Amino acid sequence: MADGILFSTLTALANRLAAGELSAVDITQAFIDRTTAVDGRVRAFNSVNPEDALAQAKAADERRAADQSRGALDGLPIALKDVIAVKDQPLTASSKMLEHFVSPYDATVTQKLKSAGSVLWGRANLDEFAMGSSTENSAFGATANPYDLTRVPGGSSGGSAAAVAAGEAIASLGSDTGGSIRQPAAFCNVVGLKPTYGLVSRYGLAAFASSLDQIGTFTRTVEDAAVLLGGIAGHDPRDSTSFKTEVPDYRAALAERKGPWKLGVPKEYFGVGLDPEVGAAIEQAIAFYREQGCEIKEVSLPHTDYCLSTYYIIATAEASSNLARYDGVRYTHRSAEAKSVEDIYFKSRQEGFGPEVKRRIILGTYVLSSGYYDAYYLRAQKVRTLIRQDFLNAYREVDAILTPTTPTPAFKAGEKADPLAMYLSDIYTIGVNLAGLPGISIPAGFSEAGLPIGLQLIGQPYAEADLLAIAHTYDSHHDWRSRRPVL
């Protein structure tokens, strides 16, 4: 029975719960057992709390028995990236700085999932403070790719992606600042959705780069992404950047919106550095859409080559400011060596932060420092305008943009020791964050070595309903997810 649960979908499990074929406790127990069996090798989770998850599941079953079910997410176990606050539970950000931190409040997405009846299950590993592309930068050990344990799951939301891929959760939440949902989704054969900036509240998300961060979903299907997005989207007065917009029924939109669409293929995303097997898989996806009657149009995003530089200036500048709060004084690690207040800052941050976080704080501090601000930060903000304009110009001609999610499939653990080489693995995803757009990565095949390949679709601002419908057209005609990892 467990296999039919572990690799099912949110939607299918919700139907079986409604039909009385399964209980939330059955489902939750199956994921607990699976996690016990495989997580020693995958290490998707920083912490799990089976007792707490079973209590939530039991409450869901009691609601259902009393005819008070809260709908499609009630009783289904969802994992959270360990940067999303759950009251009275740990939030480590995979950093020694927050190793013993316990959240005093719920994030808005947490509150929404609780209201929907979801079983909050497991805090998923990440690159420390979401800074990285491989989940190797965790203070508590790297996560492995379930499809090849010698390879990385991607990052920074590598634990959230691996948990779904390995059958340790039916869905999960992550955060995406430069590709941190879409890149690991591509590496792990799951669907990863980064919504438009402002659609999902960031309240209770440990901040990395506030103008780029966005919470999103990992699921097995696009339909599941539509269901889960509906559960977490919406305006929140506690996040002043959250957007006042109606949240449509995304799942209903999948059936209602049939296309055919005009899809743009940016030539800059198919140049040097693109692995031929990834390129071939994307060409097949393009051919599929053409067969569906979609018009495929070459578009140009001329400032693509400048995305990486722009991103690393803006993201590190914002990070250096955001992470100033981890000062050793109020709620973080404090150095036992500190004799003065100054000492508390310098030594606690020395001990609490790992190398990548220190590197980015140093770079961000530098680009904001007196004498360099105009040359780096202000210039990057202006280039950001040009990058955003590229996308908006393309959307005059097309409904959505189609690209590979990553230049290559998952790379080997330890392979990218040079920070710049690691940064280049996000080259197709960061433009989306700079422009604030919604993007989704969906499974689109495997390399000969058996590594997953992801297709990225980029939508117009707040047009998630269309983006999901376009993605669903491909996803509902393909079955890459049935190829499970051997663990």
Place this chain on the structure above:
Amino acid sequence: MSNIPDLNIDRVAELARIALTPAEKAEFSAQLGEVLKHVEQLKQLDVDGVEPTAHAFAVENVWADDEAQAGLSVEDALRNAPAQRDNMVVVPKVVE
């Protein structure tokens, strides 16, 4: 060959309030030099007259009604404090 001569790692680490070991200083200087060399490419672009983007969808003046709301309890707010006494965070003496 030196990388970017004006990344004074001692000064920047001081501004960032992070103590670095000599090995970290050497490593970060070299690595960040490479990153800064890469971002030099932005200087090729003509950005005269281009407005900077701070947020992809700028929202301005988001006001909340001036109504008192319950916040964290003192106990919750201090729950993660490394040292506390009498409902306050304890730090070493600041003023002699």
